[in-house]
Amino acid sequence: MIFSRDSKAKGRTRETLKRELINHPWNLTLPRAAALQSELASHVRLTPLKEPSVIVAGADIAESAGQVFAAVVVMDSSSGKVIEISRSHAFARFSAIAGYLAFRHGPIILKAIHQLDHTPELFFFAGHGVCHPRFLGLAAHLGLRMDRASIGCSSERLVGHYDLPGPKRGDHTVVRFSPQAPGAVLRTQPGINPLFVSPGHKIDLMGAISETLRLSTKFRFPEPLRRAHIEAGRYMREFRDNARITEPKKQSPR
DNA sequence: GCGACAG
DNA sequence: ATCTTGTCGC
Numbered sequence: 356m357i358f359s360r361d362s363k364a365k366g367r368t369r370e371t372l373k374r375e376l377i378n379h380p381w382n383l384t385l386p387r388a389a390a391l392q393s394e395l396a397s398h399v400r401l402t403p404l405k406e407p408s409v410i411v412a413g414a415d416i417a418e419s420a421g422q423v424f425a426a427v428v429v430m431d432s433s434s435g436k437v438i439e440i441s442r443s444h445a446f447a448r449f450s451a452i453a454g455y456l457a458f459r460h461g462p463i464i465l466k467a468i469h470q471l472d473h474t475p476e477l478f479f480f481a482g483h484g485v486c487h488p489r490f491l492g493l494a495a496h497l498g499l500r501m502d503r504a505s506i507g508c509s510s511e512r513l514v515g516h517y518d519l520p521g522p523k524r525g526d527h528t529v530v531r532f533s534p535q536a537p538g539a540v541l542r543t544q545p546g547i548n549p550l551f552v553s554p555g556h557k558i559d560l561m562g563a564i565s566e567t568l569r570l571s572t573k574f575r576f577p578e579p580l581r582r583a584h585i586e587a588g589r590y591m592r593e594f595r596d597n598a599r600i601t602e603p604k605k606q607s608p609r
Numbered sequence: 610g611c612g613a614c615a616g
Numbered sequence: 617a618t619c620t621t622g623t624c625g626c
Contacts, residue, residue: 416616418617423616451617453614460616482615492615513615551615 373398377500381462382448388458389489396490399499401537401554404477404562407569408504409433412475413579414464414497417587423447424594425463426586429473430579432570437582442590443467453513454488457496464497476504477566478555479580483507484563486530486538486553488514498556505555506563508580512551520549525568527552529560539564543571550575 367375377398379391414427422444429439443466449458464480483492484507491499492513498505515532520542530538530551537560538553550571554563570577576584 416617418616420618451616453616456616487615507615509615511615 381458383458385452385455388449388455392457392487392489392491392496395496395499396485396535399485399491399495399556401485401559402557404504404558404566407432408475408477408566410438410473410475411477411479411566411570411579412468412471412473413479413481413577413581413583414468415481415580415583415587416460416464417584417591418447419591419595421447422591422594423460423463424587424591425460425467426583426590427464427467427471428579428582428586429471429475430582435578439471439473440586441467441470442586443470444590444594456482457491457493460493461497461500465500468501477558478503478505479567479570479577479583480505480507480555481509481580481584483509483513483538483551484553484555486514486532486536486551490533490536492553492555494553494555496555502557504557504562506558506566507551507553507555508567508576509551510548510575522546527564541567543568543575543577544573547575 411432412429417424424444427441445463447459480494484494492507494505494507515530517530517540518528520526520528527539527541540549541552542549552567574581
């Protein structure tokens with residue numbers, strides 16, 4: 356237990372301690388972050404999704420010069436319409452180390468999510484779910500924190516070995532790593548590189564695959580994630596343009 | 610020392 | 617992830 360040596364832990368109920376564990380601070384040392392991931396991973400539940408989610412969200416990041424720009428796009432999957440967008444930015448307080456992205460992006464994404472008026476049933480995150488060295492990628496971490504269903508979608512492998520899936524939309528293979536860390540390589544569009552999909556929290560691999568497929572009918576990434584990616588980039592660019600007008604130090608080279 | 614390494 | 621114009625293609 357990470358916080359068991361804390362004298363303040365005396366007299367707390369089991370549930371209270373669990374909440375404190377899940378609502379941990381983000382500015383940890385690398386070894387403490389790793390230990391926390393391992394402990395939190397035991398609380399992740401890869402349970403089947405009851406039914407396809409209606410209100411879904413995608414969260415992605417753009418960054419420049421140490422600043423992280425997060426965008427969350429909420430969509431009504433029955434109509435395919437965007438119903439809300441939230442953004443947040445801050446200087447990164449954790450290094451960009453593979454396996455620890457949640458500590459760099461997590462707090463900023465969460466701030467944007469907390470600003471939402473809507474309550475999405477399912478979140479897509481740019482990164483991995485439980486297919487992670489310590490079974491707790493960003494999507495699993497944030498899903499657990501919010502106690503909401505979540506899926507990780509990445510364009511690159513983090514752990515394990517795999518064979519490429521067939522060429523048809525929906526073709527997929529499974530990542531060989533650990534039974535505790537299911538993941539798939541999923542072809543969402545013919546002729547387009549596959550996606551690495553893994554369940555985050557409150558969903559299983561089958562659900563992660565079917566929901567990702569259901570929401571990516573035209574592009575490589577599921578629509579909420581694709582929109583969030585575009586929105587984060589736009590947010591970052593707006594911020595840059597404002598800074599350039601206010602502070603005209605940097606001019607483009609001839 | 611060398612290769613691996615989400616965004 | 618970002619640095620970056622025009623350009624090829626549906």
